[in-house]
Amino acid sequence: MNSPLRxxxxxxxxxxxxxxxxxxxxxxxxxxxxxxxxSTPKQGGVAEVGVNxxxxxxxxxxxxxxxxxxxxxxxxxxxxxxxxDDLKPQPALATEWxxxxxxxxxxxxxxxGVKFHTGRPFTSEDVKFSLQTYADPKWNGQLRxxxxxxxxxxxxxxxxxxxxxxxxxxNLFDLLDTAPILDSETAADIGTGKxxxxxxxxxxxxxxxxxxxxFSRNPDYWGGPAHLDGxxxxxxxxxxxxxxxxxxxxxxxxxxxxxxxxxxVANTPGVTVKPLDRGAELQAYVGINVSVPGLxxxxxxxxxxxxxxxxxxxxxxxxxxxxxxxxxxPKGSPAFDAARNGHFTHDPAKxxxxxAEHGQPVPIVPLTYVxxxxxxxxxxxxxxxxxxxxxxxxxxxxxxxxxxxxxLIGAQFPGLWTTTHSWAQFTPSTLAxxxxxxxxxxxxxxxxxxxxxxxxxxxxxxxxxxxxxAAYAELSKQLLDxxxxxxxGVVFEQLVLRDALHDVDYTRRRELxxxxxxxx
Amino acid sequence: MTRYLLRRxxxxxxxxxxASVLVFLVLRAVPGDxxxxxxxxDATPDVxxxxxxxxxxxxxxxxxYARWVGGLLSADLGRSYLVGGDIADLxxxxxxxxxxxxxxxxxLAVLVALVLGPLWAVxxxxxxxxxxxxxxxxxxxLPTFATGVLLILVFGVVFRLLPTGGVPPGxxxxxxxxxxxxxxxxxxxxxxPVSAVLTGFLAETLRAELRQDYVLTALAAGVSRRSVxxxxxLRNALPVTMTALGLQTGAxxxxxxxxxxxxxxxxxxxxxxxxxxxxDYPVVQVLLMLSVAVFVVIQLLTDVAHAWLDPRVRLGGxx
Numbered sequence: 001m002n003s004p005l006r007x008x009x010x011x012x013x014x015x016x017x018x019x020x021x022x023x024x025x026x027x028x029x030x031x032x033x034x035x036x037x038x039s040t041p042k043q044g045g046v047a048e049v050g051v052n053x054x055x056x057x058x059x060x061x062x063x064x065x066x067x068x069x070x071x072x073x074x075x076x077x078x079x080x081x082x083x084x085d086d087l088k089p090q091p092a093l094a095t096e097w098x099x100x101x102x103x104x105x106x107x108x109x110x111x112x113g114v115k116f117h118t119g120r121p122f123t124s125e126d127v128k129f130s131l132q133t134y135a136d137p138k139w140n141g142q143l144r145x146x147x148x149x150x151x152x153x154x155x156x157x158x159x160x161x162x163x164x165x166x167x168x169x170x171n172l173f174d175l176l177d178t179a180p181i182l183d184s185e186t187a188a189d190i191g192t193g194k195x196x197x198x199x200x201x202x203x204x205x206x207x208x209x210x211x212x213x214x215f216s217r218n219p220d221y222w223g224g225p226a227h228l229d230g231x232x233x234x235x236x237x238x239x240x241x242x243x244x245x246x247x248x249x250x251x252x253x254x255x256x257x258x259x260x261x262x263x264x265v266a267n268t269p270g271v272t273v274k275p276l277d278r279g280a281e282l283q284a285y286v287g288i289n290v291s292v293p294g295l296x297x298x299x300x301x302x303x304x305x306x307x308x309x310x311x312x313x314x315x316x317x318x319x320x321x322x323x324x325x326x327x328x329x330p331k332g333s334p335a336f337d338a339a340r341n342g343h344f345t346h347d348p349a350k351x352x353x354x355x356a357e358h359g360q361p362v363p364i365v366p367l368t369y370v371x372x373x374x375x376x377x378x379x380x381x382x383x384x385x386x387x388x389x390x391x392x393x394x395x396x397x398x399x400x401x402x403x404x405x406x407x408l409i410g411a412q413f414p415g416l417w418t419t420t421h422s423w424a425q426f427t428p429s430t431l432a433x434x435x436x437x438x439x440x441x442x443x444x445x446x447x448x449x450x451x452x453x454x455x456x457x458x459x460x461x462x463x464x465x466x467x468x469x470a471a472y473a474e475l476s477k478q479l480l481d482x483x484x485x486x487x488x489g490v491v492f493e494q495l496v497l498r499d500a501l502h503d504v505d506y507t508r509r510r511e512l513x514x515x516x517x518x519x520x
Numbered sequence: 521m522t523r524y525l526l527r528r529x530x531x532x533x534x535x536x537x538x539a540s541v542l543v544f545l546v547l548r549a550v551p552g553d554x555x556x557x558x559x560x561x562d563a564t565p566d567v568x569x570x571x572x573x574x575x576x577x578x579x580x581x582x583x584x585y586a587r588w589v590g591g592l593l594s595a596d597l598g599r600s601y602l603v604g605g606d607i608a609d610l611x612x613x614x615x616x617x618x619x620x621x622x623x624x625x626x627x628l629a630v631l632v633a634l635v636l637g638p639l640w641a642v643x644x645x646x647x648x649x650x651x652x653x654x655x656x657x658x659x660x661x662l663p664t665f666a667t668g669v670l671l672i673l674v675f676g677v678v679f680r681l682l683p684t685g686g687v688p689p690g691x692x693x694x695x696x697x698x699x700x701x702x703x704x705x706x707x708x709x710x711x712x713p714v715s716a717v718l719t720g721f722l723a724e725t726l727r728a729e730l731r732q733d734y735v736l737t738a739l740a741a742g743v744s745r746r747s748v749x750x751x752x753x754l755r756n757a758l759p760v761t762m763t764a765l766g767l768q769t770g771a772x773x774x775x776x777x778x779x780x781x782x783x784x785x786x787x788x789x790x791x792x793x794x795x796x797x798x799x800d801y802p803v804v805q806v807l808l809m810l811s812v813a814v815f816v817v818i819q820l821l822t823d824v825a826h827a828w829l830d831p832r833v834r835l836g837g838x839x
Contacts, residue, residue, distance in 0.1 A: 029701035137570035192604040210786035402552035
C-alpha cells in the first residue's frame with residue numbers, strides 16, 4: 001500500500017507541481033524589459049534604450065559619445081534651438097533676443113516659470129553660471145572659443161541677461177544652441193556622475209557605471225510632461241549583443257550600431273533605421289600633415305583629392321548613409337555650393353597629372369586610423385588602394401582610439417589619417433574656429449596660411465545672424481586650395497528603432513529628444 | 521614563529537612595493553594618455569593641458585607615484601578619471617558582479633559534473649556514452665564568444681525567453697527570480713567548458729574506481745550498481761575532482777572577462793578592459809595591485825601555515 005515506489009512517485013509529482021507554480025509566479029525578465037506589446041499609442045511606459053559606450057561625466061559639455069548626447073538631450077535644455085533645416089534660432093529657455101547693431105552685445109529675455117529638476121526656479125544667474133562653466137577649459141566645451149569671446153554677462157533681472165562680446169561673433173547662436181543650462185547648486189556633482197540637474201523633460205535618477213542610466217518624467221516640465229514615464233538606457237558595449245537586444249525587443253532604440261549591422265537589421269520586421277540626416281550630419285575625411293615631404297606640395301594633396309573614389313567609400317563602408325563631398329558643408333549649410341562641392345571627382349588621370357607636375361616620387365605615406373573601428377579600417381584600406389593606383393604608396397598604421405586622439409590633438413600624425421568630424425552643420429565659421437582639424441591658427445595638419453586665417457576671421461567676426469555668403473565662398477576656396485584635409489563625404493549617425501517607440505527626435509548635436517515620444 | 525614572520529613579511533612587502541612601481545611605470549609607458557582620452561578629438565592643446573593639470577598628470581612622475589601610494593596606504597584608492605567616482609565603489613560593485621557570475625557558473629559546473637560524470641562512467645559503449653563524448657568535445661572546443669552569441673540568438677532573440685544581457689534594473693538583490701533569468705545565460709556560457717572538464721575528470725576517476733576489487737565484491741554481494749556508484753565510488757572520486765575544481769576556478773575567473781563583455785555584465789572584466797582602453801590609470805593600477813596583493817597574501821599565508829605545520833621550515837630558515 002505504502003510502497004517506496006508510490007511514495008517516490010508522489011514526491012516527484014509534488015516537486016514538479018511546486019516547480020511549475022514557482023515558474024508561473026516568476027515574472028519574465030524579458031516582459032519586464034520590453035513592457036509588453038500593443039498597437040495603440042499610450043501614456044506611460046519606460047523606453048528602453050541601448051548604447052554601445054558608457055557615460056564619461058567629465059565630457060558632458062561635449063557631444064563626444066552617444067551616452068553623453070543621450071543624457072544631455074533628456075535632461076538639459078539650451079537657451080535657443082535651431083530648427084533642423086535652417087539656422088534660424090527658435091525659443092527654448094530664452095523667448096526673445098535683441099542683438100546690438102554693431103554685434104557686440106545680445107540681450108535675451110528668459111522664459112518665466114521654468115524650474116530645475118530640484119524645484120528651484122531658473123534665473124539669469126544660471127545662464128551666467130552655465131556660460132562661464134562652458135568657457136572653463138577643464139570642461140572642454142567644443143565652442144569654447146565662442147564662449148571666451150563673451151567678455152561680460154550682465155543679469156539686470158532674473159529673467160534678462162545681456163552678453164557683451166569682445167567683437168562681433170557670427171556663431172553666437174551656435175553656442176546658445178549648444179551650451180546646456182546647468183543648475184549652479186548641483187553642478188559640482190556632474191563630474192562624478194552623481195547628479196545631472198537641468199530643466200528638460202526627464203529627470204536623471206541614477207547612473208550605474210558600465211551598466212545603465214535611469215531617467216523619470218519631469219512632471220513640472222514647462223513644455224508639458226512627456227508621454228513616457230521614464231527612459232532606461234542600458235550600456236551594451238558588444239555590437240552583436242546590442243543588435244540582439246534590439247532584435248529581441250528588449251531595447252526599443254539602439255545607438256552605436258555599425259553601418260553594416262544597421263543595414264542588415266533594417267529588413268527585420270518591426271525595426272526601422274532612422275538616419276540623423278537633417279542638421280546633425282558628420283563628415284568622414286582624410287587628414288594630411290602638410291609638413292611631411294611630398295605632402296607639403298598642394299598639388300600632391302590635390303592629387304589625393306582626385307584619387308579618392310568617394311562614391312565607393314560611401315556605398316561600401318557607410319552603406320549609403322551619406323553622400324560624397326569635396327567640402328565639409330552638408331546640403332543644408334549656408335556655405336553649401338553644389339559646384340564647389342563637386343570639385344574633387346574620382347579622376348585618377350588628373351591625380352597622376354598633378355603628381356607629374358610635382359616631379360618627384362612621393363615617399364611612402366603612413367595612414368593612421370583607429371584599428372578597432374571597423375569603419376575607419378575599411379576606409380583606410382580603400383584609401384590605400386585608391387592612392388596606390390595613382391602611384392602613392394600608403395602604409396597602414398592602426399592605433400587604439402586613445403593613441404589616435406593624442407596624435408590628433410598633438411598634431412603628431414606622420415602622414416595621413418582618417419576619421420570623422422562634426423560642426424559643419426552649424427554656422428560655417430564654427431568649423432574654422434572650433435573644430436580642431438580646421439582651426440586656422442593651429443590644426444593637426446600643421447597648415448597655416450594668412451589667406452585661410454583671414455577668411456576664417458572674416459566669416460567669424462561679423463554680427464550674429466549676419467549673412468556673409470562672400471565670406472563663406474572665400475572659406476570654401478581656401479579649403480580647396482589648401483587641401484590640408486580631403487573630405488570623403490557627409491555621413492549620418494543612425495538610430496535603430498523598434499516600431500513600438502514613436503516620435504523619436506534629435507537635435508543638431510545628435511542629442512536624443514524623447515520629449516514627445518510614446519510607446520505603443 | 522615570530523622570527524619566521526619577521527623574515528617573511530618584509531619580503532612580501534618588498535614584492536608589493538616592486539609590483540606597485542612596475543604597474544605605475546608600465547601603464548605610463550603605454551602610448552596615449554588619460555587627458556587626451558578625456559578631452560576628445562576637438563580639444564585644443566590648452567584644453568588638454570587644463571585637464572592634465574586637473575588630473576594631476578602634469579606633476580613629476582615620482583610625485584604622482586608618491587601620491588598614489590600614499591593614498592593606498594591610507595585606504596584611499598583614489599578616483600577614476602573617466603567615471604569620476606571613488607574607485608573603491610567601482611571595484612566593490614564590479615567584484616560583487618564578477619563573484620556572483622563566477623559562483624553561479626561554478627555551481628552549475630559542479631551540478632552538471634555530478635549528474636553527467638557518474639552517468640558517463642557507467643555507460644561505456646552505449647548511445648549515452650557517445651552523446652556525452654560529443655557534449656564533452658563540443659563544450660571544451662567551442663570558444664566562449666561563440667557559445668555566448670549562440671545562446672543569445674536562440675534564447676534571447678528567437679524564443680525571447682531570457683534577457684540578452686545586462687543586470688536587472690533594480691539590482692541583483694531586488695528580485696531573485698528576475699536576477700536568475702539575467703544570470704542564467706552568462707553563467708551557462710561560463711560554466712560550459714568547466715563543466716565538461718569536470719565531467720570528464722569525474723567520469724574517468726569513477727571508471728578507475730569501478731575497476732577496484734571492493735566494487736566487484738560489493739556487486740557480487742548483491743549491492744545494486746547505483747548504490748555502489750553513488751554510495752561508494754563517487755565518494756572516493758570526489759577528492760581528486762575537487763583538486764581539478766580548484767584549478768578550474770582560476771579559469772572561470774579568467775573566462776569571466778570575455779563573458780562579461782558579451783553579456784554586458786558589469787564586472788571587473790569590463791572595468792579592466794575599459795580602464796586599459798581609455799587610460800584610466802588609477803582604476804587599472806588598483807585592479808592590478810589588488811590581484812598582486814591577493815596572490816602575495818595567499819602565498820604568505822601558505823608559507824606561514826607550512827612553517828607552522830613543519831618546524832623544519834622555520835628552523836631551516838633560521839640557519
